Amino acid sequence: MSTNKDIAILGVGMHPWGKWGKNFVEYGVKAARDALADSGVNWRDIQFVSGAATMRNGYPGYVAGATFAQALGWQGAQVNTSYAACASGSQALAAARSKILSGECEVALVIGADTTPKGFLKPAPGERPDDPDWVRFRLGITNPTYFALYARRRMEIYGDTQDDFALVKLKNAEHGALNPYARYRKKFTVEDVRASAMVADPLRLMDICATSDGAAALIVSSLDYAKRIGKASAPRIAAISTVTPSFASAVIEMPDLATDSAVACEPQRFRAALPRKAYEEAGIGPEDISLAEVYDLSTALELDWIEDLQLCARGDGAKLVRAGVTKLGGRLPVNTSGGLACFGEAVPAQALAQVCELAWQLRGEAGERQVTNAKVGITANQGLFGHGSSVIVKR
Amino acid sequence: MSTPVLEGWFTLGDKPQLLGSRCSVCGTYYFPKLQGYCRNPDCSSERFEEVPLSRSGKLWSFTSASYQPPEPYIASAPFQPFGIAAVELLKEKMVVLGQLATGTELASLKAGLDMELVLEPLDDGKLTWKWKQVRA
Numbered sequence: 001m002s003t004n005k006d007i008a009i010l011g012v013g014m015h016p017w018g019k020w021g022k023n024f025v026e027y028g029v030k031a032a033r034d035a036l037a038d039s040g041v042n043w044r045d046i047q048f049v050s051g052a053a054t055m056r057n058g059y060p061g062y063v064a065g066a067t068f069a070q071a072l073g074w075q076g077a078q079v080n081t082s083y084a085a086c087a088s089g090s091q092a093l094a095a096a097r098s099k100i101l102s103g104e105c106e107v108a109l110v111i112g113a114d115t116t117p118k119g120f121l122k123p124a125p126g127e128r129p130d131d132p133d134w135v136r137f138r139l140g141i142t143n144p145t146y147f148a149l150y151a152r153r154r155m156e157i158y159g160d161t162q163d164d165f166a167l168v169k170l171k172n173a174e175h176g177a178l179n180p181y182a183r184y185r186k187k188f189t190v191e192d193v194r195a196s197a198m199v200a201d202p203l204r205l206m207d208i209c210a211t212s213d214g215a216a217a218l219i220v221s222s223l224d225y226a227k228r229i230g231k232a233s234a235p236r237i238a239a240i241s242t243v244t245p246s247f248a249s250a251v252i253e254m255p256d257l258a259t260d261s262a263v264a265c266e267p268q269r270f271r272a273a274l275p276r277k278a279y280e281e282a283g284i285g286p287e288d289i290s291l292a293e294v295y296d297l298s299t300a301l302e303l304d305w306i307e308d309l310q311l312c313a314r315g316d317g318a319k320l321v322r323a324g325v326t327k328l329g330g331r332l333p334v335n336t337s338g339g340l341a342c343f344g345e346a347v348p349a350q351a352l353a354q355v356c357e358l359a360w361q362l363r364g365e366a367g368e369r370q371v372t373n374a375k376v377g378i379t380a381n382q383g384l385f386g387h388g389s390s391v392i393v394k395r
Numbered sequence: 396m397s398t399p400v401l402e403g404w405f406t407l408g409d410k411p412q413l414l415g416s417r418c419s420v421c422g423t424y425y426f427p428k429l430q431g432y433c434r435n436p437d438c439s440s441e442r443f444e445e446v447p448l449s450r451s452g453k454l455w456s457f458t459s460a461s462y463q464p465p466e467p468y469i470a471s472a473p474f475q476p477f478g479i480a481a482v483e484l485l486k487e488k489m490v491v492l493g494q495l496a497t498g499t500e501l502a503s504l505k506a507g508l509d510m511e512l513v514l515e516p517l518d519d520g521k522l523t524w525k526w527k528q529v530r531a
């Protein structure tokens with residue numbers, strides 16, 4: 001028996017991100033049909049549909065796999081639905097990989113789509129002091145508070161500046177301008193960022209990502225199946241890390257009011273643990289990486305991720321962006337898709353969208369965004385409730 | 396004195412303290428208070444004692460709420476922006492969030508500064524804990 005745990009990405013598809021005001025199923029079907037066409041696999045041949053879900057307090061948010069299978073036309077495939085906040089897509093991908101590697105199926109559709117609700121994200125009503133999410137909003141602590149605390153910490157410890165964060169925005173905007181699936185495709189200047197409203201010091205409106213509608217889909221298969229249909233050279237998934245945090249988590253996490261206490265256990269960083277497991281699983285190191293897609297919920301957070309991915313020493317993230325290393329044409333492009341800065345977050349689709357970008361890049365089909373000779377790409381994201389993921393794709 | 400925004404989360408008086416839990420076996424602290432099972436993966440304790448947490452610590456990071464937060468935050472009209480601090484409690488080896496106290500300005504802050512816990516009303520008059528810069 002082969003010890004190779006890779007699976008092939010036969011096809012990818014996306015629905016453009018935006019605020020389209022339609023049902024999420026419609027976006028998902030478009031992405032799935034594009035991925036099917038890209039793969040050359042007939043829908044009737046798909047044996048497993050793995051859907052990424054989001055929490056929307058009721059039908060149909062909870063139902064993903066079956067909803068998409070029905071919308072594409074019931075054909076008897078097995079289904080699965082995964083919920084893991086921002087990592088839902090990776091969790092759905094991991095479910096498909098397990099089925100494929102165990103021999104239960106050969107080819108699967110992995111899909112995530114979202115229609116985001118209007119207005120600010122806020123907790124359900126009622127007086128609920130036992131719910132940490134309710135408590136922190138009661139005290140005026142919002143999501144940008146956490147991003148801003150991380151950003152300010154960088155400024156205090158590493159000497160990053162607000163202009164460094166603006167450079168991340170400029171870079172991602174330049175990348176996104178070249179991506180037809182991005183929602184925001186306008187380029188900016190440092191002055192534009194400086195002039196945008198302060199939300200949570202040191203972060204301005206243009207430093208923080210929006211929420212969007214969108215959908216992404218992958219057709220994945222065993223290597224044997226890929227070979228049989230003439231796609232032996234398709235990009236491969238070499239690792240999917242979906243580890244949880246380790247106690248004591250030393251970085252304050254949304255929606256908590258306090259970190260774990262590190263009195264009895266060593267302090268740990270969750271974000272750094274995610275790619276560590278992926279590298280280990282793939283037998284690939286940070287030195288092998290050609291490009292990365294990371295979860296830039298804020299501009300400053302992209303710099304944290306670059307360090308968590310071990311693409312530079314801790315504290316050196318800003319130096320990379322200043323030197324143009326992480327820009328298209330640089331040594332190590334980050335967020336060539338434009339990242340969340342240009343997409344806005346569509347939770348159950350986002351982790352799959354990251355993989356779509358890597359697949360296009362490794363196939364040499366990223367058009368004007370193409371990274372020369374891209375061989376290995378890595379994704380990283382983190383969301384609520386101890387969920388996160390990191391996926392490695394290689395040629 | 397006005398009503399606390401959260402009952403049993405902190406002591407009242409001149410030298411207020413947050414009320415947390417400490418595991419009776421491994422010594423891990425929790426805020427807010429924890430009941431049930433210790434979260435240390437190597438500890439099977441179900442026994443906790445309520446303990447007041449250190450009322451001073453080192454500033455870990457800080458920010459502002461420049462936009463009005465959504466409900467259940469109750470804002471005065473017009474909205475008054477406020478500061479937020481993350482403070483590291485050295486004995487407990489944990490970081491705790493809170494609003495910045497009146498008179499502690501963002502512009503004067505640096506990571507590592509000494510901060511202390513005070514009680515002040517929120518915009519709606521309910522009493523909460525806030526972090527205040529300790530003046531030398």
Ligand SMILES: [Zn+2]
Nearest residue numbers: 418421433438
């Ligand atoms: Zn314990």
